Amino acid sequence: MNATINIFDLLVIGGGPAGYEAALTGARLGLRVALAEAGALGGTCLNRGCIPTKLMLGATCAIEELACQSRLRLASGAAHVDLAALQARKERLLAGSRKAMAEALKKAGVEVFAGRAKLMPGNAARIAAEDGEKTVGFAKCVLAAGSRPGYPRSLAPDGDAVLDSDAVLALETPPQSLMIVGSGAIGLEMAEIFSRLGTTVTIVEAAPRLAPSEDPEIGNALAQYFKRKGVAVLTGITAAGVAAFEGRARLSLENGEEFFADKALIAAGRAPNSAGLGLEEYAIALNAAGFIETGADLLAAPDVYAVGDVNGRWLLAHAAAHQAAYAAGHAAAVLAGNQAKPYAPGVIPFCIYGGVEAMRAGAAAEELARSGADFTVSRAFMAANPMAQAHGQTAGLVKAVWVDGRVAGLAALGHNASTLATPAAMIVAAGWTRQDAERFIFPHPSLDEALREALLAPAVRP
Numbered sequence: 439m440n441a442t443i444n445i446f447d448l449l450v451i452g453g454g455p456a457g458y459e460a461a462l463t464g465a466r467l468g469l470r471v472a473l474a475e476a477g478a479l480g481g482t483c484l485n486r487g488c489i490p491t492k493l494m495l496g497a498t499c500a501i502e503e504l505a506c507q508s509r510l511r512l513a514s515g516a517a518h519v520d521l522a523a524l525q526a527r528k529e530r531l532l533a534g535s536r537k538a539m540a541e542a543l544k545k546a547g548v549e550v551f552a553g554r555a556k557l558m559p560g561n562a563a564r565i566a567a568e569d570g571e572k573t574v575g576f577a578k579c580v581l582a583a584g585s586r587p588g589y590p591r592s593l594a595p596d597g598d599a600v601l602d603s604d605a606v607l608a609l610e611t612p613p614q615s616l617m618i619v620g621s622g623a624i625g626l627e628m629a630e631i632f633s634r635l636g637t638t639v640t641i642v643e644a645a646p647r648l649a650p651s652e653d654p655e656i657g658n659a660l661a662q663y664f665k666r667k668g669v670a671v672l673t674g675i676t677a678a679g680v681a682a683f684e685g686r687a688r689l690s691l692e693n694g695e696e697f698f699a700d701k702a703l704i705a706a707g708r709a710p711n712s713a714g715l716g717l718e719e720y721a722i723a724l725n726a727a728g729f730i731e732t733g734a735d736l737l738a739a740p741d742v743y744a745v746g747d748v749n750g751r752w753l754l755a756h757a758a759a760h761q762a763a764y765a766a767g768h769a770a771a772v773l774a775g776n777q778a779k780p781y782a783p784g785v786i787p788f789c790i791y792g793g794v795e796a797m798r799a800g801a802a803a804e805e806l807a808r809s810g811a812d813f814t815v816s817r818a819f820m821a822a823n824p825m826a827q828a829h830g831q832t833a834g835l836v837k838a839v840w841v842d843g844r845v846a847g848l849a850a851l852g853h854n855a856s857t858l859a860t861p862a863a864m865i866v867a868a869g870w871t872r873q874d875a876e877r878f879i880f881p882h883p884s885l886d887e888a889l890r891e892a893l894l895a896p897a898v899r900p
Contacts, residue, residue, distance in 0.1 A: 445575030446472040448769055449563055451555045451715065452582035454481020456746030456758035458539060460580045463766035465546040469773070472574055473548055474555035474565050479539045480532070481584045482747075483755040486604045489535070490528050491627050494607070495791055497524050498634040502793040506830030519635060522610040557716030561741055578741050578769035581715060581730065582762060585747035588709030592679040593619060599682035600702045603628070612637045615699040617689050619677050621648040623790045625705035626660065630792035633669050640670040640697065642689065647673055649790060653849045654804060655837060656796050660851065663794050663833050680704065710748045725750065734780035736765050743769070757786050785867045787859035794834055795855040800847035800866035803839050803900060814840045815900050818891035820852035824883035829853050836892035844869040845893065854885055861889060 448464040450457045453475030464471040478485050500517045507513035543550055551574070553567030563579065565572045587602035589595070595602045601609075603624050612635040618625045621643040633639045641648065641664065647657035648664070648671065661671045676692045680702050687702035710729045717724070720739035723731040729750025730738050738744040743765040746758030764781050771778040790796040806813045820826040820834040834852025838845055846869075848862040868874070875893035880886045 449576035453479040455755040456762040457582035459759040460762035467770040474551040476554035501634040581744040583711040585708040599687040613700040617699040617702040620705035785863040789856040797859040798849040799862040814897035816895040816897040
């Protein structure tokens, strides 16, 4: 049965952070909105990514805190986490969040279709639902299909010995040993969680340092942190292939070496969910990696926007939601016959979570150096920060990058450094000078003081 549904002002395909935000924003602006989601509301972020990972980091942080105080000979004992119980709690919390999302969409008047949507000619989409196919018309459409774990064929997971990030988050028993291929945020946060749980962890990274997209000082300091935790760190080494061997994972390197572990996690990146959306019906272009190409207004084609992970600009839930709100607002303005401005993302904060955390906002020193820009750098070290001292985590620093006497970028590594991301983004967006840092009062003692110390430290050319 193929029932035709009335035309909606806005059809949103995908119910993750981007799709959810687009739908609610559109409804708030007075549009008649429909949302199609083939899986669970919340997308990767809620169900298989950001939120489950943070629940696991939170549940295991007592292990890290106790270890830090034990190293200072201030405490003793052991903390144990029941991973199976944690998984059960995680599922309860995620189910509650999905229910709350569904209720919010219903209250806003958004019509939700449970099924996979595919674009059809003539501003329409066919939704394959359990109760049959439906055809939905739209004036404007937002593609928010998200992404999935990505990997070359030689590193393909088998769901048993070789896992992707979805599967590793579902483990109910910590493996005795775990190899992690890739050291972006996913790989490093998984290394943190499982090392806390007693797993012997090895990180394999093809780049010359951990967290290769971050400042080299951050990546090098992260390597030292993990080594002190007993995590083996192998950088500048390319994995040629991984496969199950006698019930374990065997990792082959390009130099012929082999490593074995009970499990391997492939955390080598993400791939867009751009296939099967009917993009060819609208001549929507993809880049070499399969991400949807978009213009200055996030349009991939007339009347069709692409936001979030599927356009590949930034694979971050908060960036996705920001793009989605813009797209819905742009659609509402155009439908009302008004002009709309191009998308301007502003300063986007990046974070890596764990025992020591990394954050970045604005330009990085390495990026400016490659461009030939004239810049200076100032630093403050976490060893002098009283809150870092209190928690026994004094590794790390705050690094400010200056162009023409104004802050162009901030990066940090250390205890709770992710909490600095929002003020850092605000400081960069405002283009603070040294005088601005002197004018504001920072609470004492606080981690925020490390930001102030970095801004007031002498700025030198690197």
